[in-house]
Amino acid sequence: MKLTDKRTVEKRINYFFSQSNELLGDNFLNLLDEFRINTSIKPSENSLTSLVGVFNQLNVTIDNVVKGKVDLITMKNQFYSDDILPSKYIDTLPYSSRFTGFYMLDYIEKEFGQTSAAFTRQHLQLKSSHFRDLSQKNNLLLGIDIADYVLDYHGKRHVESMGKNSMTHYSRGVHGQELAKMNSIQNMLEKLIIDYAPVSIEKNYVWKIERQQPGTLFISGSPKEELVDIFGRETVGARSLEILRTGFISTIPSLMSGLRGSCTQHRSISLGDKWDLYELNYFPYVNNENGLSSLS
Amino acid sequence: MDDQLNQLQKIAQVWRAGRLLSGKTQKELSRILGLSQASISKYESMLLEPSASDWYRFCEFAGLDAHKTLELGYIDGKKKFKHRLHSDSAFSLPMRYRGDFYLKVRELIPFKDFIIEKLGNEYWLDFLKNHGIPADIFLIYDFQISLNFLVDLRKDTQKHGFDLLDGALGQVGKDHSHGVLQYEYLKKKSGVDLLKAVMDSQAYYQNVFEIQSKINEKSISCELHPSLEASEIFKMEDLQIYMNFKVKSFQEILKMRNFQDDKFEIQQKENTIYFKLAS
Numbered sequence: 001m002k003l004t005d006k007r008t009v010e011k012r013i014n015y016f017f018s019q020s021n022e023l024l025g026d027n028f029l030n031l032l033d034e035f036r037i038n039t040s041i042k043p044s045e046n047s048l049t050s051l052v053g054v055f056n057q058l059n060v061t062i063d064n065v066v067k068g069k070v071d072l073i074t075m076k077n078q079f080y081s082d083d084i085l086p087s088k089y090i091d092t093l094p095y096s097s098r099f100t101g102f103y104m105l106d107y108i109e110k111e112f113g114q115t116s117a118a119f120t121r122q123h124l125q126l127k128s129s130h131f132r133d134l135s136q137k138n139n140l141l142l143g144i145d146i147a148d149y150v151l152d153y154h155g156k157r158h159v160e161s162m163g164k165n166s167m168t169h170y171s172r173g174v175h176g177q178e179l180a181k182m183n184s185i186q187n188m189l190e191k192l193i194i195d196y197a198p199v200s201i202e203k204n205y206v207w208k209i210e211r212q213q214p215g216t217l218f219i220s221g222s223p224k225e226e227l228v229d230i231f232g233r234e235t236v237g238a239r240s241l242e243i244l245r246t247g248f249i250s251t252i253p254s255l256m257s258g259l260r261g262s263c264t265q266h267r268s269i270s271l272g273d274k275w276d277l278y279e280l281n282y283f284p285y286v287n288n289e290n291g292l293s294s295l296s
Numbered sequence: 297m298d299d300q301l302n303q304l305q306k307i308a309q310v311w312r313a314g315r316l317l318s319g320k321t322q323k324e325l326s327r328i329l330g331l332s333q334a335s336i337s338k339y340e341s342m343l344l345e346p347s348a349s350d351w352y353r354f355c356e357f358a359g360l361d362a363h364k365t366l367e368l369g370y371i372d373g374k375k376k377f378k379h380r381l382h383s384d385s386a387f388s389l390p391m392r393y394r395g396d397f398y399l400k401v402r403e404l405i406p407f408k409d410f411i412i413e414k415l416g417n418e419y420w421l422d423f424l425k426n427h428g429i430p431a432d433i434f435l436i437y438d439f440q441i442s443l444n445f446l447v448d449l450r451k452d453t454q455k456h457g458f459d460l461l462d463g464a465l466g467q468v469g470k471d472h473s474h475g476v477l478q479y480e481y482l483k484k485k486s487g488v489d490l491l492k493a494v495m496d497s498q499a500y501y502q503n504v505f506e507i508q509s510k511i512n513e514k515s516i517s518c519e520l521h522p523s524l525e526a527s528e529i530f531k532m533e534d535l536q537i538y539m540n541f542k543v544k545s546f547q548e549i550l551k552m553r554n555f556q557d558d559k560f561e562i563q564q565k566e567n568t569i570y571f572k573l574a575s
Contacts, residue, residue, distance in 0.1 A: 003356050006330065009349035048348045049303050052366055061363035066352050119364040153361050155378065 009066050010044035013051065016065045017043035020058065023076040031057055061123045074125050082129045085138065092230055094137040095203050100166070101138065102131045104146040107165040111158065120149055140204045140227065140236065147240035156243055163247025171255050175200055179255045185282060188256060189217050202245075204236070215281060219249065220267070222275040237269030242276055253282035260285040301342075306369035307351070308342040313432040314358040314365075315340075317377045317386055329353050371436045381439050389441065390428040392448075396503075397526040398440035401433060403501040406467035406545075407449065407460060408434060414463060415456065423452060443504050443526075447534045461541040469548035487555035488516050488575050494549055504530070505539055515574040521567055532567060543569055 021028050032039060035053040037046050044051075055062055059078055060070045077084040109117035121127060124145050130136075151159050170176045175196045182188040190209065197207040204227050210218040223236035246263045253261035259282055267277035315325050315336075322340070326333040331350060338344035346354070355362035358377070365371060380386035411420050424431050427448060433439045450460040484490035488511070495509050495518060504526045509518045520543065522535040547560055550573070563570045 001357075003329070003353050006349045006353065009352050013348055044348055046348075048307070048345055048351050048366070049300075051348050052363065055363065056367075061361075062348065062352055062366070063355075063362050066362075115368065116364070119361065119367070123361070123363070153359075 004066065010042070012066050012068055013044040013062075014042055015068075016060075016070060019072050020075070023072060024079060027079065056122070059122055059125055059127065061119070064123060064125075071125055078125065078127070082127050085130050086125045089138040089142045092139055093227065094139050096138055096140050096143060097200075098131060098134045098136045098138060099169075101126075101142045101146060102134055103166040103169045104143060104150075104162055105131065106169070107158075107162040108146075108150065110165070111161070112154070120146065123149055141231070143244075144235065144238045144241055147244050148238065151240040151243065159240055159243040160247035160250075163244040163249075164251045165247075166244075167248050167251035167254075170201070173200075176255060180257070182256070185253060185256055185259060186212060189252065189280075192252060192255075193217075193219060201248075210277070215283060217280045217282075219278045219280060220275050221245075221278075222269060233269070237276075239268070239270040242268055242270055245276070246278060249278050249280050252280065254285075258285055259283070304342045304345055307345060307366065308340050309432070309435055310365055310369060310371060311336075311346070311354065312340040313371060313435040314354065314360060316430070316432055317371065317380055317436060318358050319377075319380060319386055325354075325357075328357055369435075378438075381436065387430045387433055387439075388428075389430075389433075392444050393427075393429060393442045395442045395444075395529065397523070397529055398442055399446060399502045399504065400437065400500060401435075401439045401441070402437045404434070404441070404446070406464040407446065409467045410460070410464045411449070411453065413467075414458070415453070423449065438500075443502075443530055443534065443538060446538065447530075450537075461537065465541070465544055465548050468545040469552040481549060481553065484553065486575055487550050487553075487573055488514065490550060490553055490555060491516050491518075491546060491573050494546055502542075504535065505542070515572060517572045518570070520569045520571070527567075536567070539569055540564075543571055546571070 024031075031054055035050045035057075037043065037050055037054065052062060055065060058075050060075060064070050071086045071088060074084055074086040105117050105120065108120050118128075121130075124142075147159055147162065150162060171180065175192075179188050179192055179196070182191065189212070192201075193207050193209050197205075204224055205221050206224055208220045210220045212218070223233075227236045242265060246265050250261050250263035253259040261280055261282040263281075264279045265276065266279055267273040267275060269276055315322070318325075320328070322333050322336045325331075326336050329336075329350065335344065335346075335350070339346045339350070351366065352362045355365060360371065377386070408420065411423075421431055427445075429441070429445070433441065446460075453460045481490055481493060484493055492509070492511055495507055495516070498507060503523070505520055505522050507518055507520050509516060511517075520539055522530075522532070522539065526535065543562055550560065559572075559574045561572045
């Protein structure tokens with residue numbers, strides 16, 4: 001793995017400081033003073049702890065400063081108001097429910113704690129206040145960024161589990177409750193994939209049942225073409241989203257009492273295929289003789 | 297000044313633990329990062345704070361979130377070197393402390409805290425040194441170490457006239473002992489929900505015993521027994537002592553959130569512990 005060049009790291013930190021200075025003026029100078037940043041030397045030559053203190057105040061992280069991923073206008077606006085969501089999440093096609101991001105962050109909080117969830121938000125220039133009103137919309141980039149972050153720092157297993165966690169939340173909603181009451185697993189899966197998935201699970205994705213046989217369902221899908229045109233195939237076909245979907249799909253059978261599932265991905269847009277293909281296997285969940293369900 | 301020293305110590309410890317987890321010597325790492333070995337040595341000895349670029353590049357190499365790791369002071373992101381969390385090459389644990397059945401560092405934090413409070417940091421470090429265990433692993437929350445560690449630590453502290461497990465119970469109830477999991481526990485609004493969350497999280501503490509649970513809205517019934525494989529490796533007496541500690545620790549966690557009035561019943565039959573909580 002090639003590491004970022006030392007000079008590039010320094011250049012990006014210095015650039016961030018000069019831009020912040022321009023955008024925030026005296027407020028920024030006060031901040032530098034508060035964190036004892038020596039302005040007679042380059043910002044990057046200052047103490048690491050002081051630099052991170054400044055980054056925290058501006059709701060950015062050293063990682064996204066160095067990667068050049070800070071939305072400077074959002075940073076400036078957030079300095080004066082908590083409610084500003086990064087523009088990249090709302091400027092284009094805000095079709096997605098805020099619930100999706102909320103559930104993903106909920107998983108991070110449950111799995112790695114509140115502090116970790118707060119760092120994830122900071123990494124993406126988000127604030128907890130952005131998730132107070134879940135009726136708000138945003139675009140699919142929010143979910144992709146959260147999933148990418150978890151994939152980068154925690155690994156595939158956790159992205160899958162994040163998908164499972166979302167299904168658990170879904171099961172408590174109106175659609176989840178309705179599906180749980182259906183008379184057969186086959187009907188339930190059809191209802192979910194054909195009727196509900198395109199409207200309440202992943203509106204940006206075209207879902208299709210390829211074939212069904214006892215205990216198995218093959219589901220194909222691809223992002224909507226209009227999204228591919230706008231965001232690019234690489235973004236909307238992100239590997240992290242495919243893994244998230246695998247976790248989500250594997251948990252669908254458990255909407256019905258006494259069933260469990262597993263999911264395998266056979267085709268992947270991120271790995272070069274034209275569409276995704278998932279195989280869902282479902283089976284009865286056997287309780288042991290004491291009627292206890294196994295947690296281990 | 298104290299804050300500065302603490303910060304320097306935090307960086308030094310995490311740097312060293314991260315380097316060892318990645319399996320590199322100071323010399324090897326210095327080549328990778330294009331630094332002198334002397335600089336790395338100074339970073340790890342609290343003589344110098346790394347520059348932002350050195351810290352960032354080190355974390356990039358080690359697969360760590362540079363910002364979060366610096367703020368938390370322990371290693372959480374474990375993807376890149378997860379295969380080394382139990383490897384004998386990462387920290388050269390003695391054979392007695394390796395194996396497929398383990399406690400995670402997260403589980404051992406209450407014991408560490410109690411020992412340091414009762415006998416001092418020096419005792420803790422001496423114990424680790426005498427048993428060939430690197431202190432650095434206690435900065436890596438998912439690092440795995442055999443149950444034998446707890447058995448030996450308990451035996452050693454008995455010389456001082458107290459039972460380690462009883463003492464550690466006082467730490468288990470404290471929020472910080474659970475690291476990042478505390479926040480999930482804090483959200484629970486009933487004893488049953490809390491105990492369910494604790495049961496669900498057991499894989500983040502240990503894999504020595506198995507739990508089976510039956511849950512409904514108002515009660516949770518569990519049975520806890522050593523896994524078959526663990527029974528073949530460890531003495532049943534040690535497993536029993538540990539499992540009893542765990543069940544008491546569940547009660548302590550309930551007390552932490554003022555759920556002590558809930559009805560908690562414990563029964564033991566042979567090697568299995570049954571417990572039930574009704575709201």
